[in-house]
Amino acid sequence: xxxxxxxxxxxxxxxxxxxxxxxxxxxxxxxxxxxxxxxxxxxxxxxxxxxxxxxxxxxxxxxxxxxxxxxxxxxxxxxxxxxxxxxxxxxxxxxxxxxxxxxxxxxxxxxxxxxxxxxxxxxxxxxxxxxxxxxxxxxxxxxxxxxxxxxxxxxxxxxxxxxxxxxxxxxxxxxxxxxxxxxxxxxxxxxxxxxxxxxxxxxxxxxxxxxxxxxxxxxxxxxxxxxxxxxxxxxxxxxxxxxxxxxxxxxxxxxxxxxxxxxxxxxxxxxxxxxxxxxxxxxxxxxxxxxxxxxxxxxx
Amino acid sequence: xxxxxxxxxxxxxxxxxxxxxxxxxxxxxxxxxxxxxxxxxxxxxxxxxxxxxxxxxxxxxxxxxxxxxxxxxxxxxxxxxxxxxxxxxxxxxxxxxxxxxxxxxxxxxxxxxxxxxxxxxxxxxxxxxxxxxxxxxxxxxxxxxxxxxxxxxxxxxxxxxxxxxxxxxxxxxxxxxxxxxxxxxxxxxxxxxxxxxxxxxxxxxxxxxxxxxxxxxxxxxxxxxxxxxxxxxxxxxxxxxxxxxxxxxxxxxxxxxxxxxxxxxxxxxxxxxxxxxxxxxxxxxxxxxxxxxxxxxxxxxxxxxxxxxxxxxxxxxxxxxxx
Numbered sequence: 001x002x003x004x005x006x007x008x009x010x011x012x013x014x015x016x017x018x019x020x021x022x023x024x025x026x027x028x029x030x031x032x033x034x035x036x037x038x039x040x041x042x043x044x045x046x047x048x049x050x051x052x053x054x055x056x057x058x059x060x061x062x063x064x065x066x067x068x069x070x071x072x073x074x075x076x077x078x079x080x081x082x083x084x085x086x087x088x089x090x091x092x093x094x095x096x097x098x099x100x101x102x103x104x105x106x107x108x109x110x111x112x113x114x115x116x117x118x119x120x121x122x123x124x125x126x127x128x129x130x131x132x133x134x135x136x137x138x139x140x141x142x143x144x145x146x147x148x149x150x151x152x153x154x155x156x157x158x159x160x161x162x163x164x165x166x167x168x169x170x171x172x173x174x175x176x177x178x179x180x181x182x183x184x185x186x187x188x189x190x191x192x193x194x195x196x197x198x199x200x201x202x203x204x205x206x207x208x209x210x211x212x213x214x215x216x217x218x219x220x221x222x223x224x225x226x227x228x229x230x231x232x233x234x235x236x237x238x239x240x241x242x243x244x245x246x247x248x249x250x251x252x253x254x255x256x257x258x259x260x261x262x263x264x265x266x267x268x269x270x271x272x273x274x275x276x277x278x279x280x281x282x283x284x285x286x287x288x289x290x291x292x293x294x295x296x297x298x299x300x
Numbered sequence: 301x302x303x304x305x306x307x308x309x310x311x312x313x314x315x316x317x318x319x320x321x322x323x324x325x326x327x328x329x330x331x332x333x334x335x336x337x338x339x340x341x342x343x344x345x346x347x348x349x350x351x352x353x354x355x356x357x358x359x360x361x362x363x364x365x366x367x368x369x370x371x372x373x374x375x376x377x378x379x380x381x382x383x384x385x386x387x388x389x390x391x392x393x394x395x396x397x398x399x400x401x402x403x404x405x406x407x408x409x410x411x412x413x414x415x416x417x418x419x420x421x422x423x424x425x426x427x428x429x430x431x432x433x434x435x436x437x438x439x440x441x442x443x444x445x446x447x448x449x450x451x452x453x454x455x456x457x458x459x460x461x462x463x464x465x466x467x468x469x470x471x472x473x474x475x476x477x478x479x480x481x482x483x484x485x486x487x488x489x490x491x492x493x494x495x496x497x498x499x500x501x502x503x504x505x506x507x508x509x510x511x512x513x514x515x516x517x518x519x520x521x522x523x524x525x526x527x528x529x530x531x532x533x534x535x536x537x538x539x540x541x542x543x544x545x546x547x548x549x550x551x552x553x554x555x556x557x558x559x560x561x562x563x564x565x566x567x568x569x570x571x572x573x574x575x576x577x578x579x580x581x582x583x584x585x586x587x588x589x590x591x592x593x594x595x596x597x598x599x600x601x602x603x604x605x606x607x608x609x610x611x612x613x614x615x616x617x618x619x620x621x622x623x
Contacts, residue, residue, distance in 0.1 A: 141326055148561045149579070149595050150333070156583040157337055233453050240455040240565055241580050253455070260459040260569065264467055274456045281451035289447075 028218075031294040038290025041283035048280055052100040061090030063097040064248040074268055082272050085258065094250055095272050101251040103280070105166060106232040110224055112170025113231075117177025118220065122208050124178070125185025136182065139175050148172075148234070155243045162245050169234050173227055180223055184216040218295045225288035229281045236277065252277045312614055319610065323603045330599045331381070331592070335374055338588050377592075386593035391585050397593035400578050405597065408574035411566065412559045414494045419501035419555070424548065426502070427509020431544070432536070434514055442506060449503025454562055458496040458569040466492060493570045497562050501555055508547055516544040549616055553609035557602045 032038055056063060066087045074083045082091035124135040151168045158164060188194065189212070197207050236253025238244050245251050252273045259270030368376070380387055386397035430442040466472050472492050516522060517540060525539040526532075564576035575594055582590035 141329070148564075149598055152580070152583050153334060153337060153591065153595070156586065229451065236453060237455070237561075237565060241568065242584065256455055256459075260455065263459050263463050267463065270459055270463075274460070277456060278448075278452045281453075282447060285447055285451050 028294040032290050035290040035293065037286045038294075041286035041290070044279065045283040045287065048099065048276075048283070049103065051096060052103050055096035056093060056100060059090075059093050059096060061093045063089065063093040063250070065089060065093075083266075083268050085269065089248075091269070091272060094255060095252075095276060098250045098252045098255045098273060099276055099280070101162075101245060101249060102232050102235060102253070102277070105162075105169070105235040105251070106228040106284075108166045109170040109173065109231045109235075110227045112167060113173035113177055113227060114220070114224055116171070117174035118181050118213070118216075120174065121178035121181025121183075122185050122212055122216070125182035126189060126204065126208050126212060128186075128189075132182070136179075139178055143175055148237070151234075151238065152241070152243060155238065162249070165235060165238065165244070169231050172234075173231060177220070177223060177227070180219050181216050184219055185212050188212055188215050222288060222292045222295060225284060225291055229284040229288075232277075232281060232284075252280075312611075315614070316607075316611060319607050323607065326603060327596070327599055328378075331378060331596060332374070334592055334595050335377060336370075338586075338591065339370060339373070381596060386596070387589045389587055389590050391582070391587040391590070397589050400590060401575065401593055401597060404573060404575040404578045404594075407572055408560070408563050408567070408576055411490065411493050411497060411572070411574065412556070412563055414490065415497035415501065415559055415562075416556065418494060418498040419505055419559075420548075422498070423502040423505025424509050424545070427506035428513050428536075428541070428544070430506065431510040431513025431517070434510075439510075443510065446503040446506045449499050450507075452499075454496050454500065455565050455569060457499055458492075458566065461492050461496055462569070493566050493572060496569070497559060497566045500562070501559060504555070505548060505551070508551055509544065512544045512547045513540065516540050519543070546613070546616060549609060549613045551609075552612070553602075553606035556605040556609075560598060560601065 066089060067084065069084055070086055082095060084090055085094065120135060120139075124132045151172065154164065154168055155161075185208075194207060194211055197211055202210070232252075235244065235251060236256065239251050239253030240257040242257070244254050255273035256270060256277065259266075259273060263270045377387070384398070386401065389395050389397050389400055392400065426442050426446070430439045433439045472489075521543075522535060522539050525535045530538075560576075563574060564580055566572070567574040567576040568580065575597065578590060579594040579598070581587075582594060
């Protein structure tokens with residue numbers, strides 16, 4: 001059977017629809033939606049993202065509103081459903097804000113690592129030779145560095161700053177991404193459709209953009225999903241050490257850190273952010289695992 | 301030739317030496333970046349609430365060699381480090397960084413290596429258990445716990461464990477090392493920190509082991525072993541285990557690095573006077589020399605562990621190429 005391939009190396013969608021065949025992506029989608037843990041996680045995460053995005057606007061209390069009712073236990077009185085903190089601020093509002101900041105840090109820092117890692121890896125893999133060698137040795141050297149220690153140094157030297165946290169974490173996480181993309185690029189580079197594109201006179205950057213990147217989407221998507229929880233954890237880790245976002249802003253890590261100090265007398269200060277954190281990370285990991293199994297089913 | 305001699309002869313010495321030589325510039329870069337970053341930053345360790353008079357300031361600067369040009373300070377510092385001298389602490393009066401590291405390092409190493417040991421034993425066991433029972437209830441249970449172990453950070457599990465087993469059940473100490481007169485690391489003090497630090501590693505290792513067990517079970521040499529009519533027990537112990545354990549060896553290096561980072565948090569939660577607490581306090585107080593000293597020790601340990609893991613891997617896997 002002869003497949004008609006268009007310039008991008010994909011099957012012609014019309015042809016494929018007529019033949020009634022299933023693409024790799026259809027199969028992957030079906031496997032992903034058959035994975036109960038992943039589907040439930042997607043729903044839960046969707047709700048969490050909605051709460052993080054709109055919750056702070058919708059909730060009756062403001063996250064920075066100080067009141068005289070300090071360290072209240074959870075009560076229906078005045079809608080302090082999770083109680084208040086040591087400055088009398090409503091904890092539902094603060095947890096929603098914490099969730100928002102943690103998710104935002106996770107996504108933005110992952111995006112930073114995605115852009116740097118994909119560009120670096122694709123160029124190294126596509127150009128090859130000495131350039132590839134040099135670029136990947138650079139990655140090797142950075143790999144050997146104890147990065148979290150450098151991030152801590154950076155934060156103490158330049159002051160705590162949420163942009164710096166985004167950038168620092170993103171700059172650390174791109175290394176693995178670049179290795180994955182390079183490996184994929186090397187594998188694809190030798191295929192006939194790339195050769196055809198080159199013969200047709202397509203320029204190097206255009207080949208990378210149009211023909212190579214679409215083909216590395218799978219492994220990159222899996223890695224991105226699994227990087228977000230790692231980043232959220234790293235931010236909370238810094239927050240826990242007292243190096244996170246500044247007051248009156250907060251993140252789940254800050255809330256957990258504050259709660260842990262008084263867990264004996266007021267365990268509710270710790271429970272809410274701890275549960276939110278655990279559920280968020282669980283969902284992201286389940287989705288990432290589900291995606292990986294869907295795209296690369298050999299372990300099932 | 302004895303077994304030991306045979307193993308030694310299999311160590312790729314040229315590779316080891318090349319890796320050691322590679323480690324030196326890596327460490328130098330780490331020292332240089334950290335040194336210049338801290339010195340160029342606005343604000344110094346002696347910026348207090350009160351403004352010091354110029355003479356006092358100059359005297360302090362002279363004591364720590366900070367009146368010298370920057371490059372000279374750097375060269376002096378590196379020469380000192382090469383002789384094992386990390387200089388005086390800038391914030392803890394009368395103590396050298398060497399003293400502080402000598403206090404803290406044993407505590408951190410003890411927690412870290414115990415946690416690693418626990419993680420390796422429990423993680424490997426659970427992973428093989430789950431791998432041999434792929435897609436059964438036992439497998440799902442173990443993997444569910446592993447997922448929780450990966451997703452729940454240590455600064456959540458730590459306080460929860462304290463809440464349950466120290467404050468609640470009263471089985472273990474809430475934190476700190478032993479109290480006078482039995483100062484030291486006792487079972488009572490160490491159990492919870494070691495367990496908290498080990499949990500995420502148990503989770504990661506068991507997932508790794510499960511995947512690699514499943515893969516090995518399907519490989520031709522296992523099929524051959526079965527076809528020979530070997531009992532299942534022998535097949536697993538002699539043929540599955542040795543090759544299934546290989547990916548674990550290459551994870552050992554990164555795992556040690558993660559355990560060391562994790563111990564920054566563990567030491568804070570449990571109030572343990574280890575290297576991690578010195579590093580974090582040093583960074584917050586801008587104790588340049590202490591932070592540098594701790595950073596260099598951490599970096600050296602991580603480079604060293606990666607090297608050991610790689611050599612071990614080369615020893616165990618005859619197929620590996622060294623470059």
